[in-house]
Amino acid sequence: MPSGLVALLDDVALIARTAAASVDDVAAAAGRAGAKTAGVVIDDAAVTPSYVTGLDPKRELPIIWKITKGSLRNKLIFLLPAALLLSEFAPWLIYPILMLGGSYLAFEAVEKILEKLTGDHHAEKTLAEADTPEELEARQVSGAVRTDFILSAEIMAITLNELTSQGLVEGLWMQAGALAIVAVAVTLLVYGTVGLIVKLDDIGLHMAQGEGGSAAFGRGLIAFVPKLLTALSVIGTAAMMWVGGSIILHGFHELHFFEFVYDWVHHAAESIGQGNGVIEWIVNTIGAAIVGFIWGFIIVQIVTRIFGHHPLHGGGEPVKKAELH
Incomplete structure (x- = not known):
């Protein structure tokens, strides 16, 4: 075989290996960055079921699919290009934007805690009366997508910061690939999980109509779903x-x-952990939660004095199914 052809094949093989390594780098970077967004993802999964609570069960999955498409549009069309521009031309803005998002998360968490403690739900904006179920559905989807935009912005900012600060990937297209992977993976994970959660009671009801162990499991599932939603709400707030x-x-x-x-x-x-990584992580987590509570409490007081209520709530109180028929 001519030596020139051998060299050419070697070059092709090298390019193939480099491309494969690049894909692996992007996937690994996306995995590391995605792990940093766990708290926001949990909250996203905890918040979303409230937008279909009380609506016609036949419309639950279509509504979640609409929210999923809105979330992908938020991340891929609006936030991903903005993140790349930020990384390229104003990387110094990443941390201030991250802190704005962190402030919003702390504010939301503290507001939920205070509402539970005081029983005052004034911050929840009551959904205006809708003339038709379609109009109500459109409003609920719009509110969910608006809330998703804020959470998605924080997810993308955390991911971008992880990519740039740790030097996980280099180059604009590599960053774009990692951001896109995180965006799609997180969205499908969140709303796939939400879709399963909101249909668990229907699955349980169907199984409960059977006999034997299947019926018992179905009844147990029906009893379990409200506890799961409550636990998700608590975990999401924390x-x-x-x-x-x-x-x-x-x-x-x-x-x-x-x-x-x-x-x-x-x-x-470091002092309490004495080199034990698990203990150090726990202490850091508790410390961060305390800082989050104090910071969020301050913001709640400021916002309450200025607006008298939460200015960004887009959803509303769940509406009884009977009202939609």
Whole structure:
């Protein structure tokens, strides 16, 4: 075989290996970055079922599919290009934007906690009367997509920061690939899970009409779903406060603003952990949650004094099914 052809084949093989390695790098980077968004993802999954609660069961999955498409549109059409432009021309803005998102997460978490403690749900905007079920559905989807935009922006900002600060990928197209993978994977994970959750009671009801062990399992599933939704709400609130506080803490450190707070939590984790990574993580998590609560409480007081209520709530109180028929 001519040596020139051998060299050409070697070059092709090298290019193929490089391309495969690049794909692996993008996937690995996406995995690491996606893990950082866990708290926001949990909250997203916890919040979304409320937008179909009380609606016609036949419309639950179509509504979730509409929200899923809206979420993908938010991430891929609007937020991904914005993130790439930010990375290319104004990387110094990443942490301030992250801190804005972290502040929102902490604010939402603290507001939910205060509502539970006081029983005051004034912050929840009551959904205006709709003339038709279609109009009501459109409003619920619009509110869900609007809330998703805020959570999606935080997911993309966290991902971008992880990619750039850790040097996981280099180049605009590699960053775009990793961001797109995280965007699609997180969206499908969240709304696929939500779709399963909202249909669990229907699955349980169907099984309960059978006999024997199947019927018993179905009845157990029906009893379990409300507890699952409550647990998701609690976990989502805790995750928001922890993630929001963690972002604020790292923002303090990176921007050299209230840096002593970050140092205090970091040193406390090292002193208590004594080299035990699990204990250090727990202490850091508790410290971040405390910071998130304090920061969120301050913002709640400011927002309440200015607006008198939460200015961004887009959803509404669940509407009884009887009202839609």
